[in-house]
Amino acid sequence: MSDHIFQMQDLYFYYPDGTPALQGVSCNIARNKKIALLGANGAGKSTFLLHLIGILQPARGNIRFNGLPLQYDRDSLIRLRSKVGYVFQDPDSQLFSASVWQEVSFGPMNLGLPKQIVANRVADALQATGTFHLKDKPTHFLSFGQKKLISIADILAMQPEMIIFDEPTAFLDPRYTRRILDLLDNLNQQGISIIMATHDVDKAYQWADTVFVMKEGRLVKIGSPAEIFSDDDLLQATSLEKPLILSIFRQLQQAGYISHRLAPPKQLDELIALLPGRPAAR
Numbered sequence: 001m002s003d004h005i006f007q008m009q010d011l012y013f014y015y016p017d018g019t020p021a022l023q024g025v026s027c028n029i030a031r032n033k034k035i036a037l038l039g040a041n042g043a044g045k046s047t048f049l050l051h052l053i054g055i056l057q058p059a060r061g062n063i064r065f066n067g068l069p070l071q072y073d074r075d076s077l078i079r080l081r082s083k084v085g086y087v088f089q090d091p092d093s094q095l096f097s098a099s100v101w102q103e104v105s106f107g108p109m110n111l112g113l114p115k116q117i118v119a120n121r122v123a124d125a126l127q128a129t130g131t132f133h134l135k136d137k138p139t140h141f142l143s144f145g146q147k148k149l150i151s152i153a154d155i156l157a158m159q160p161e162m163i164i165f166d167e168p169t170a171f172l173d174p175r176y177t178r179r180i181l182d183l184l185d186n187l188n189q190q191g192i193s194i195i196m197a198t199h200d201v202d203k204a205y206q207w208a209d210t211v212f213v214m215k216e217g218r219l220v221k222i223g224s225p226a227e228i229f230s231d232d233d234l235l236q237a238t239s240l241e242k243p244l245i246l247s248i249f250r251q252l253q254q255a256g257y258i259s260h261r262l263a264p265p266k267q268l269d270e271l272i273a274l275l276p277g278r279p280a281a282r
């Protein structure tokens with residue numbers, strides 16, 4: 001099997017009104033990564049992600065999934081979408097069945113799996129998302145956060161290799177945000193590759209192991225969070241803020257409270273642990 005789940009070469013895409021939304025995007029997506037896709041509004045993030053599940057087809061360039069060129073006939077797309085799930089920003093655009101159990105059963109049932117296997121998959125997906133107790137609820141009675149979890153359970157029941165998230169924590173309170181990010185970590189530890197489009201640089205810095213940055217339809221840089229967020233020229237050119245922890249860390253370094261030799265922390269408690277009782281030598 002290819003080391004890369006996706007390989008993309010020189011993708012161009014134009015919307016029907018002529019908007020050039022992808023302009024020569026090339027990249028590989030390695031297996032089992034946690035990727036944050038950043039970029040200002042209109043940079044092309046959703047357009048890029050929709051190419052991964054074949055909802056959009058490039059005008060030029062090619063996409064390989066597990067080493068093979070993407071095919072756009074119905075059967076190939078069904079196979080692709082059973083392996084690559086897409087969690088939309090608004091769960092209401094994804095959930096349509098009457099009850100939670102029916103909703104999560106829909107995908108595996110459509111794969112033609114035996115009833116008992118479907119039931120096992122649904123139960124596992126609901127357990128994994130901590131939503132088993134909601135199984136008999138009508139989906140329209142759920143809260144936004146619960147709907148989000150069910151839309152992830154929907155995808156998990158398909159046993160995907162990769163999950164794509166468009167702004168997974170948008171409109172969630174801090175408790176649900178933590179819950180979703182912990183869930184994404186768990187899924188990644190089980191071998192599922194994850195890519196999320198986000199505007200939240202703090203979450204991207206803390207959560208991702210790889211960051212993709214887009215600007216005006218181009219993928220302008222791929223790197224570790226430390227590489228991306230220490231590139232001030234890139235941040236300015238792409239209208240991205242520096243993560244708060246990193247800004248405070250740099251200011252404390254400049255003020256002489258933290259040695260310039262120390263690596264930047266990811267979390268607040270790591271930052272606090274770096275602080276000496278008195279200013280460190282510069």
Ligand SMILES: Nc1ncnc2c1ncn2[C@@H]1O[C@H](COP(=O)(O)OP(=O)(O)OP(=O)(O)O)[C@@H](O)[C@H]1O
Pocket residue numbers: 015016017019020021039040041042043044045046047048
């Ligand atoms: N259906 C469409 N028809 C015409 N132009 C579109 C359409 N959808 C998106 N675009 C344009 O394509 C470009 C890329 O849009 P896209 O939604 O991919 O950006 P994005 O980075 O996901 O933005 P956001 O962060 O605001 O969601 C933008 O200029 C946008 O106006």
